[in-house]
Amino acid sequence: MEIKKTFSLLLLAVSTTAQKCDFLEGSIGNNYSIRNAKKQKQQLSDIITIRDLGMVKADPHGFPSSENIKDILKKKYPTLNTDDIEIKASRDYYDGMVKIFSTSSGNYTGDILLTYTTKQQKQKLSDIITIKDLGMVKANCYGFVSHEDIKDILKRKYPGLNTEHIHVFLYTYGKGSLCISSTSSGNYTGDILLTYTTKQKQKLSDIITIKDLGMVKADCYGYPSSEGIKDILKRKYPALNTDEIEVYPDDSGTVWIFSTSSGNYTGHILLNYTIKQKQKLSDIITIKDLGMVKADSYGFVSSEDIKDILKKKYPTLNTDDIKVYPDYYGTVWISSTYSGNYTGNILLTYTTKQKEQKQNSRFDNSDKNFGNSSSKKNNFKDSKQNNKGSANFSSQCPGCGCDRDKLKEAYKTLRLNEGASAKDVKQAYRKLGLQWHPDKYNNRNPNATEEEKKEAEEKFKAINTANTLIEQHLKTCKKQK
Known part of the structure; x- marks a missing residue:
């Protein structure tokens, strides 16, 4: 009986153990399948179903940026994690195509090729600038042209051209030629080679043929003024632009005429002149006593009255070129002006004319x-x-x-x-x-x-x-x- 009872308990224990083993095996299998399901990555082709991205904004080189592609995909597929994909757009996949790659650490697998259309097609400079010769271009005194002058010429020839979106490279291919290149951020692409001819400057020696200016008015120190020289040259040579020359006179009777760097002339020339001699006041006003001069109610004479008397006595005297300083002691100083035709000064005497009314009063x-x-x-x-x-x-x-x-x-x-x-x-x-x-x-x-x-x-x-x-x-x- 005891053996039978012991055998029954043994069978019960074995049965219980078997059930526990089946339960454990089932649990382990289920957990493993769940983990496998979590590790299962999605195919990009299953998420991105539309193969054409539509209109995409391109960079200056005609390619869309990765960020723009990701933004478009994010809008089209909100569940897509754009941090787990890589985008490559290059000429390896033809223009207008972009490839989407899954990252190794992401939740996606595979890759997919998409198409797009650039939002702005850039114009080729060669399609806009059709004339390859700019013609006559103004040069500086050294024979060089400026970038701004080239842009101004292009703007006049092609009003629709935005000159802020181009670069001008001078003398890259030798004198008389230049290269127009598109900027990276502009609306143009490519570059173009143009030619030009510099505007020849005139030599001053070919314009100013007479080397002697003749009589020139000088200041009180014996120097002629630059403006006076320019006025003489303008009268002698009406076609000469005196704003484009520089004048350097000296006191020895010679003057240098130089061309300016921005003008239309080149070279320099040395001219001669003769100083216009000023007259001495003492040679004109020979009588030192003015005689009777009218005085005001206080006994003083005016400068204008003195000038009127001098004008009557000496009709050739230009009273605008003299200054009068009466000292109210019966004497008056007559002095020459800086810019006038006279030199020196002279002291004159006068007698005040007493008014009868004043005397009676x-x-x-x-x-x-x-x-x-x-x-x-x-x-x-x-x-x-x-x-x-x-x-x-x-x-x-x-x-x-x-x-x-x-x-x-x-x-x-x-x-x-x-x-x-x-x-x-x-x-x-x-x-x-x-x-x-x-x-x-x-x-x-x-x-x-x-x-x-x-x-x-x-x-x-x-x-x-x-x-x-x-x-x-x-x-x-x-x-x-």
């Missing part, structure tokens, strides 16, 4: 202030006869009868002693008048206030009054003597 003022001189003389004689020690006599000048206190104040105003001569009085009056003349004072002190201007005018009036009183005193006393 002075004497009227004198009569108002100091009384009539004749009546004062009579009073003086009467007082002298009646009472020589009278106080009225002591306050009056015995010669002219003017008030001594006012006369003393007048000398003080002109900053003179009472015994000053007529010449000293005149000089003092001129000096102080020039200092306090309203116009002169305002010119020297443009920022002066109204009060200061009024004060200057009052001082000038006091100077005039003092001068009138002293002049009257000196003249009357002199006559009495």
Whole structure:
């Protein structure tokens, strides 16, 4: 019985073990199949079913970029992982074709060939520039042409050509030829070889045939100006463009004419000239005294009045070429201008023409202030006869009868002693008048206030009054003597 029981338990154990083994085998097989299913890669041909990508933007060389191809595929197939593919577009697969490769580490396998159409077909330069000779081209002084001039000519010949999308290579194939090449980012492709002829420049020696310019006006230092030389050349040779030449005169009677680098002339030439001699003012103005000259209300003469007098005395004198500087002491400097036809300077004298009205007003003022001189003389004689020690006599000048206190104040105003001569009085009056003349004072002190201007005018009036009183005193006393 025990043996039978033991055998039954043994059979049960073997059966249980067999079931467990079957279960384990099934589990292992299922896991292995799942892993195999996960490792299974998709064929690119199963995902990308449309073989034509349509219109694709191309680079300057006519090929689409990998990023553009990936973007198009991503839009068409959203589930496609573009990081797991590689794209190659080259001439190995003909123009308009691109190959898609799967990466080794990606989830795809195989490759596929697709077609596309470039978005912009570039024009060949040879289809646009049909004329291979540019003709006459302007060259610089060394015989070379510039890139900009070539582009300008092409723009005029072919208005539809965008010159910003081309390169110009000069002298690559020798002088007289150039290469036009397309830029990488432009709308053109290819290159083209063109020819040209340089525009021959004229020699200055063939245009300027006369080597002597003749008489030329010079400045005060004896040099002619460049503009003066150009004006003479322009008159002699109307076809000459003086903007394209450079002039270098010297003081020895010669001048160099050079061509500019950007002009239409070449070479240089040496010319001669003769300086136009200026006249000395002392040879024209022979009389040193102008005579009587009209003065203004303040006793001053104007430059225009001096010029008018000179014009009347010397009709050939050009007063526009001189400058006049009156010094208000009866003398005037006549000086030549820098650009005029005269040289040197000369000192002239003049006498101011006193206005009758001015003289009468002075004497009227004198009569108002100091009384009539004749009546004062009579009073003086009467007082002298009646009472020589009278106080009225002591306050009056015995010669002219003017008030001594006012006369003393007048000398003080002109900053003179009472015994000053007529010449000293005149000089003092001129000096102080020039200092306090309203116009002169305002010119020297443009920022002066109204009060200061009024004060200057009052001082000038006091100077005039003092001068009138002293002049009257000196003249009357002199006559009495």
